[in-house]
Amino acid sequence: MPKAPASTKLRPVTVAEAAAEEVRRKIMSGEYPEGFQLKQDALAADMGVSRIPIREALVQLEGEGLVRIVPHKGAVVSELSISEIAELFELRGLLEPRLLRMSVPRLTQADFAELDSIIAEYRRELEAQHLARWGELNTRLHDLLLSKAEQPRTMAIVDSLLQQTDRYTRLQLSLSAESIKQAEDEHQEMVRLCKAGDVRGASALLKRHIDHACEELKAFILSRRRLSA
Structure with a gap:
């Protein structure tokens, strides 16, 4: 009798992770160019979520080097030299x-x-x-x-x-x-x-x-x- 395939457990994706993935995709594709200001309110409205997961997503992307958090300006797409x-x-x-x-x-x-x-x-x-x-x-x-x-x-x-x-x-x-x-x-x-x-x-x-x-x-x-x- 053939063995049942082993189950693959998928890690649940949080709203912040999903938001980070979407912003990352747009940065990678060039839709958000270098220096582009990532406004939390606009991103939240566009994705239909609150500002809290957007803020978490931007911090995550800053850790990846894709985003810079600039005082008095907020998050901008990193300029890569x-x-x-x-x-x-x-x-x-x-x-x-x-x-x-x-x-x-x-x-x-x-x-x-x-x-x-x-x-x-x-x-x-x-x-x-x-x-x-x-x-x-x-x-x-x-x-x-x-x-x-x-x-x-x-x-x-x-x-x-x-x-x-x-x-x-x-x-x-x-x-x-x-x-x-x-x-x-x-x-x-x-x-x-x-x-x-x-x-x-x-x-x-x-x-x-x-x-x-x-x-x-x-x-x-x-x-x-x-x-x-």
């Missing part, structure tokens, strides 16, 4: 692989256990669509991979770069299911290569990982600007 993205990710692509090559030989079993734990938590948050945590977990994973390089000044620069690219990282991951899957696969493969002691392979993959995020973001911004032109 291609030149800033290029500079920040290029610096990361230069410094992080260098630190990884120095760190890998000193990573311990305890470090790898923590890395596995971060990847497992990252997967859970991706499945739950908790975008606000993606950047945090991404930073934790990169930090730990590089932590044994014993280069405190370079590490301080990289930490600053990770903070500055956090909004871009979350945006890049939210672009498509393929982006999410590729990032997850690359993280897992990077940790596997490090465990195997393949320093060159891990460093090369880290460079490709950073370069891919940069190119995907630049392509998205150019596409959105063409749509809103």
Whole structure:
């Protein structure tokens, strides 16, 4: 007798999450261009909801880097700078692989256990669509991979770069299911290569990982600007 298919439990979507998804869709499509003011009253009337879930949605989108909350003006669609993205990710692509090559030989079993734990938590948050945590977990994973390089000044620069690219990282991951899957696969493969002691392979993959995020973001911004032109 064939087994009944396993049931799939869907997480209930709140009004705020549904509102965030709709505003996110319009930002991604270019319907809401960069600098566009997102008025809570107008959004609430358009979606037929109160201002409370709209306010929650805008805070969520601010955490994703799509929206900025400006004093005395409210929420506006973030302006994304291609030149800033290029500079920040290029610096990361230069410094992080260098630190990884120095760190890998000193990573311990305890470090790898923590890395596995971060990847497992990252997967859970991706499945739950908790975008606000993606950047945090991404930073934790990169930090730990590089932590044994014993280069405190370079590490301080990289930490600053990770903070500055956090909004871009979350945006890049939210672009498509393929982006999410590729990032997850690359993280897992990077940790596997490090465990195997393949320093060159891990460093090369880290460079490709950073370069891919940069190119995907630049392509998205150019596409959105063409749509809103």
